[in-house]
Amino acid sequence: MSGKDETGGRHIGETVADFASFEKTVSILFTPASLLLLAEASALAAKAERDSDRLAVILAHAACDVQTEHSLSELLLKNDVPRLSEALLKAIGPQVSLHVEKTLGIFTALSGDNPRQRPWWDDWKRSLKRRNTVAHGGRLVPPEEVLETVELCRKYVEHVRQVVDATEDRFGAGPGLIPE
Numbered sequence: 744m745s746g747k748d749e750t751g752g753r754h755i756g757e758t759v760a761d762f763a764s765f766e767k768t769v770s771i772l773f774t775p776a777s778l779l780l781l782a783e784a785s786a787l788a789a790k791a792e793r794d795s796d797r798l799a800v801i802l803a804h805a806a807c808d809v810q811t812e813h814s815l816s817e818l819l820l821k822n823d824v825p826r827l828s829e830a831l832l833k834a835i836g837p838q839v840s841l842h843v844e845k846t847l848g849i850f851t852a853l854s855g856d857n858p859r860q861r862p863w864w865d866d867w868k869r870s871l872k873r874r875n876t877v878a879h880g881g882r883l884v885p886p887e888e889v890l891e892t893v894e895l896c897r898k899y900v901e902h903v904r905q906v907v908d909a910t911e912d913r914f915g916a917g918p919g920l921i922p923e
Contacts, residue, residue: 777810777900781893788889796889797877803896804874810900811846812839814907818853821910841903842871856906858899867895 780802787799812832819828831849832839841847841858851857858864870892876882884892 775810775813775904777806777813777904780806780809781897781900784893784896788886788893791886791889793883796884796886797882799889800870800874800877800884800892803893804871807896807899807903808838808840810903811841811850814903815839815846815850815853817907818850818910821907822853840871841899842868850903854906854910858902858906861898861902863895863898863902866891867899870895 784799784803784806787795787802790796815832815835816828819831835843835846835849839846841850847857847859870888873882873884873888873892877884
């Protein structure tokens with residue numbers, strides 16, 4: 744017996760490897776970009792190398808921005824105002840982050856949540872300043888600050904995602920209707 748099967752003459756091992764590769768590709772396609780960015784930031788932080796550390800800080804905060812933009816779009820749909828989505832995102836400007844007052848106000852109005860009340864908020868804001876000194880000033884970051892930044896950004900992304908998920912239930916009574 745040659746070890747071939749009905750897969751066009753290929754070995755079973757090759758078919759299984761192809762499926763595993765396909766499954767990984769599908770998983771990546773359906774994983775939110777913010778989670779992929781956080782995973783990459785975590786992997787880079789684990790390397791504990793100078794350039795990897797700086798990139799980890801930048802990617803972790805990019806995950807926050809990506810999640811914020813995606814969540815605002817979802818919240819606009821859930822509040823039955825999708826036609827305002829483009830106009831509101833333009834009004835917010837290029838920096839779609841909850842540290843920007845306009846963005847935070849829109850997020851809070853659509854979701855009923857104010858992340859500034861979360862215990863991690865002030866530390867996250869400090870990590871954002873750290874990110875800015877890394878991205879614009881080339882600052883080196885100690886490994887413990889890199890890990891802290893990635894963890895704070897994970898909390899931010901997780902919180903924003905949970906708020907959007909909860910908002911879906913809250914507006915489940917009908918488009919744009921808030922249950923009493």
